[in-house]
């Protein structure tokens with residue numbers, strides 16, 4: 189307690205409550221304590237003290253993860269290590285296009301700091317007001333601009349990490365080229381806190397776009413959406429920064445549960461694509477490009493209708509429609525979620541094939557399919573039949589449908605977790621769908637870096653201490 193200050197070691201049930209359950213309320217854990225260090229040195233000290241007492245640590249950032257990775261188990265023997273007090277923007281180097289931030293910085297604050305320096309930090313996701321850059325790195329978060337800028341991994345140049353032994357590795361190098369041996373940085377990114385604690389990072393910045401055009405385009409099917417993606421990438425290349433797919437049923441749920449939100453078309457269409465172009469030249473250039481693209485799309489019969497945002501507010505409203513889908517789904521009731529990726533070329537077939545399997549296995553199940561089509565990443569979710577008992581449906585079908593979807597993902601050479609990680613939720617499905625060689629290599633790494641299994645045990649590759 190003395191090392192962190194008594195007020196930064198929480199031990200009562202009331203003080204710890206918000207740290208012990210995940211965002212989806214799927215898991216409710218117990219803990220000996222919640223530790224809230226305020227610096228990298230204090231993180232290292234906390235890790236060393238925990239090691240001396242053989243206490244396992246569960247790193248936690250904004251606690252917005254969707255796979256239960258930041259929640260301790262039910263034993264009450266683990267401690268949560270919250271990074272929330274490591275909140276400093278250490279430096280910005282506009283000439284090097286980098287920002288060095290501490291792990292507990294909220295994503296929106298990193299975006300703001302970059303903007304204040306005349307730069308863009310492009311990572312963006314609906315939880316950006318609460319999630320932390322450390323959590324984004326630990327889960328290799330994706331979000332809405334991966335199409336152009338890549339995942340969090342691709343946005344990171346260097347890390348500072350506290351190892352399971354309590355040593356500090358300073359790898360805060362802002363280099364685009366550095367071929368000096370094994371890439372340690374890439375080991376910790378996406379490891380969900382199982383190999384060490386990320387305490388700071390050097391992230392890439394980009395020029396602020398001069399103009400953005402956001403539009404909604406109605407199409408007849410995911411196949412047509414894919415053709416539109418090909419056309420848009422051909423016409424706009426790297427200026428295409430967003431390409432999101434939303435089925436009519438997704439938008440119907442938003443209309444049903446958030447009637448105050450404006451649906452901009454006069455009629456319903458099978459699928460709607462949200463496109464965003466970011467242009468370094470001018471608004472006129474961006475609009476010219478977009479209009480040319482849409483003309484071809486209409487001529488080719490790809491697009492049934494389109495509406496362009498005429499203001500920042502309208503653009504925000506389009507994104508709001510997209511971002512309200514998970515919220516509308518939650519309002520509709522319990523559901524089964526899958527965050528999957530398949531090669532972009534196979535998405536159309538994946539949806540047709542898997543929809544048919546689900547319809548046969550669970551008659552009446554309603555598919556809620558939306559996501560980052562430009563990245564090959566779908567939120568392929570299943571909602572209970574209209575008016576059905578959601579709990580009974582999940583009890584009966586969840587396991588069967590998970591297996592069915594993940595088998596289909598594997599058959600389409602995809603991934604069972606595109607951007608939400610494995611956490612605690614998908615350990616068994618991962619073990620079932622990965623090769624013995626791959627799992628063996630992962631276990632070897634874990635054993636080498638964390639031989640006592642004290643870093644976030646029971647997550648990613650499972651195993652109890």
Ligand SMILES: Cc1cc2nc3c(=O)[nH]c(=O)nc-3n(C[C@H](O)[C@H](O)[C@H](O)COP(=O)(O)OP(=O)(O)OC[C@H]3O[C@@H](n4cnc5c(N)ncnc54)[C@H](O)[C@@H]3O)c2cc1C
Nearest residue numbers: 249250251252253257320322323324326329330331381386
């Ligand atoms: C409404 C909503 C929308 C979302 N949209 C997206 C989306 O579009 N794309 C996407 O990828 N995700 C999305 N997410 C999921 C979530 O926001 C991301 O996974 C985010 O990166 C988690 O950050 P966090 O700080 O909340 O991490 P936490 O939830 O606190 O932790 C997540 C994992 O990282 C580990 N961890 C956290 N901090 C550290 C650290 N400093 N060092 C080591 N390990 C650490 C934890 O142990 C845990 O395993 C969404 C979540 C919500 C609630």
